[in-house]
Amino acid sequence: MKKLNIIVSMFFIGAVLVSACNLSAAPQATSEPGSATQPPVGTEPPVLTEVPIQPAESPVITQAPIDLSGPAMEVGSKFLYVDGSMLVAVPGGTFIMGHGGDDNPEHEVNVSDFWLYRSKVTNSQYALCVWLGKCSPPGIDKNEGYGDPLKANHPVTGVNYQQASEYCSFVNGRLPTEAEWEKAARGPEGNIYPWGDATPQCELANFGTCEFKTSKVIDHPAGQSYYEAFDMAGNVYEWVSDWYDANYYNNSPVDDPLGPDLALRRSVRSSGFNSPAYESESARRLSLAPVEQRNDLGFRCVVEDPMYFAPMCVTAPVYGQDGAPGSPSGGGSPSESCPTVDISTVPLCVGQVGSTNVNFTGPPGAAIDAGTCSSTGNPGQYSCLSPTTVSIKADCQQTVPGSPACPPGSTQQGNQCISQGRPGQCLPGFNYDPNSQCCSALPGQDSSVPLPQCPVGTYYLPGQNVCVPYPAQGIVSVVKNVGIPNCIIPTRKPGGGDDPDTPGVPTVCAPPSDNCGNFLWCEKLCACVRSSTQCPP
Numbered sequence: 001m002k003k004l005n006i007i008v009s010m011f012f013i014g015a016v017l018v019s020a021c022n023l024s025a026a027p028q029a030t031s032e033p034g035s036a037t038q039p040p041v042g043t044e045p046p047v048l049t050e051v052p053i054q055p056a057e058s059p060v061i062t063q064a065p066i067d068l069s070g071p072a073m074e075v076g077s078k079f080l081y082v083d084g085s086m087l088v089a090v091p092g093g094t095f096i097m098g099h100g101g102d103d104n105p106e107h108e109v110n111v112s113d114f115w116l117y118r119s120k121v122t123n124s125q126y127a128l129c130v131w132l133g134k135c136s137p138p139g140i141d142k143n144e145g146y147g148d149p150l151k152a153n154h155p156v157t158g159v160n161y162q163q164a165s166e167y168c169s170f171v172n173g174r175l176p177t178e179a180e181w182e183k184a185a186r187g188p189e190g191n192i193y194p195w196g197d198a199t200p201q202c203e204l205a206n207f208g209t210c211e212f213k214t215s216k217v218i219d220h221p222a223g224q225s226y227y228e229a230f231d232m233a234g235n236v237y238e239w240v241s242d243w244y245d246a247n248y249y250n251n252s253p254v255d256d257p258l259g260p261d262l263a264l265r266r267s268v269r270s271s272g273f274n275s276p277a278y279e280s281e282s283a284r285r286l287s288l289a290p291v292e293q294r295n296d297l298g299f300r301c302v303v304e305d306p307m308y309f310a311p312m313c314v315t316a317p318v319y320g321q322d323g324a325p326g327s328p329s330g331g332g333s334p335s336e337s338c339p340t341v342d343i344s345t346v347p348l349c350v351g352q353v354g355s356t357n358v359n360f361t362g363p364p365g366a367a368i369d370a371g372t373c374s375s376t377g378n379p380g381q382y383s384c385l386s387p388t389t390v391s392i393k394a395d396c397q398q399t400v401p402g403s404p405a406c407p408p409g410s411t412q413q414g415n416q417c418i419s420q421g422r423p424g425q426c427l428p429g430f431n432y433d434p435n436s437q438c439c440s441a442l443p444g445q446d447s448s449v450p451l452p453q454c455p456v457g458t459y460y461l462p463g464q465n466v467c468v469p470y471p472a473q474g475i476v477s478v479v480k481n482v483g484i485p486n487c488i489i490p491t492r493k494p495g496g497g498d499d500p501d502t503p504g505v506p507t508v509c510a511p512p513s514d515n516c517g518n519f520l521w522c523e524k525l526c527a528c529v530r531s532s533t534q535c536p537p
Contacts, residue, residue: 070307082309084455086118095183096190099283103246110255117300119217119230124152132428134170139293153216155236155298161290164239164299172308173301175241185282187226194225194232200277205234218457233280236298242267244287272296310424313438315417317404318467338396356384366394393477
């Protein structure tokens with residue numbers, strides 16, 4: 001137990017030490033099982049500031065009251081699981097399945113109770129399974145973020161059907177059936193989309209032209225389903241357990257259908273970051289060969305017994321999570337500072353040349369390239385009199401206010417959370433302590449076996465033994481092109497004519513006595529402009 005901080009510090013770094021380098025992306029291509037190579041070691045995350053942590057103390061683990069009742073199987077019930085996932089309850093009952101397509105005719109199905117991963121399995125969760133030798137690495141060319149701490153909470157991709165099944169078995173779970181997945185996505189009334197019947201928007205899901213890449217699995221809370229599951233549309237497709245048969249729904253059982261006994265392809269649900277909007281419909285069915293590995297394909301698990309695992313004896317305090325009831329929320333909402341470039345046109349003309357102001361914002365030490373622009377004397381502000389390219393590059397920085405909290409069922413001692421005990425199994429590499437009724441690392445393995453990771457949506461901060469909400473971005477480079485506005489000299493036509501081919505005569509800046517010909521007079525610019533859109537409101 002003396003080396004627990006070292007163990008946790010090695011969680012993600014250790015999970016990828018066995019990985020190979022030189023990632024390259026090849027979206028949409030397939031590969032055979034076993035063709036994957038291991039991912040590279042990730043880089044250190046950005047430094048977080050103002051994270052007050054109490055000094056570490058050696059915990060005294062005592063017998064704690066045992067609660068064997070488990071979480072309630074009711075809508076809104078949640079439970080923090082052994083790998084950091086939040087489980088959501090999906091009570092049994094009938095729901096409307098299918099939406100009138102050729103392979104998904106509408107029909108009623110009855111599904112038994114089950115617990116579903118609230119979010120897709122992440123890179124860091126999968127890395128723990130690889131580290132413990134229970135999973136094989138994802139396809140290196142189908143997951144360029146695997147091994148990158150900045151992508152720790154992105155969905156794992158590049159895994160085929162067998163790899164997805166192996167991970168769910170690792171956590172005493174399984175892949176959901178098509179019926180279970182669709183019920184969790186649509187709710188009992190058969191919503192068209194997870195969030196309801198409203199047209200897909202980028203704030204609801206990551207699809208089409210929203211981001212063009214994977215995002216964190218909890219980035220779209222507004223798009224959660226009736227049962228409060230995230231990402232049931234968008235980000236990446238998901239393997240489910242059924243074999244695919246286009247005609248299966250015509251004769252499928254009413255109660256807990258499992259799919260056909262055998263076929264050539266496996267069913268796939270959800271949609272991807274590059275999918276068209278219509279694929280966000282929850283009833284839509286797709287299929288792939290079981291050996292496929294793609295950069296837009298992942299999975300989530302179903303758990304039938306959330307109390308199967310005993311708790312870890314010692315875990316880390318957590319700064320906030322995903323807002324789930326009953327989850328740690330200490331510290332409040334973090335604030336984030338990332339570099340930005342704001343470009344504003346200066347309306348008044350200088351001679352015959354317009355000018356543009358560029359404002360750079362970012363954390364201290366940000367690298368600014370102002371191109372041909374000149375400093376105005378104001379911090380971060382430059383004035384440009386000719387077209388140019390500007391950029392700013394910096395780490396995002398994050399401030400987490402307040403203090404962290406321990407997960408439900410544990411109490412804080414120093415900077416560690418001591419779990420209340422209960423009987424159960426332990427993950428590989430951990431031993432059940434019958435006195436404390438919790439799991440700890442096996443003797444002699446303190447330096448090689450990582451603890452289960454931080455809750456999904458957070459990341460372990462080495463040296464401070466705390467789980468923190470991770471920045472949306474790491475090192476960010478913002479590049480923008482600066483244009484110069486057209487400047488039209490105030491003119492009046494000789495004799496007041498409005499022939500556009502008649503040369504105008506420059507005048508002092510005053511309203512014209514006649515008119516601007518085919519142009520419009522802009523009082524604020526004291527100029528004739530080509531259209532009303534060129535005149536500031």
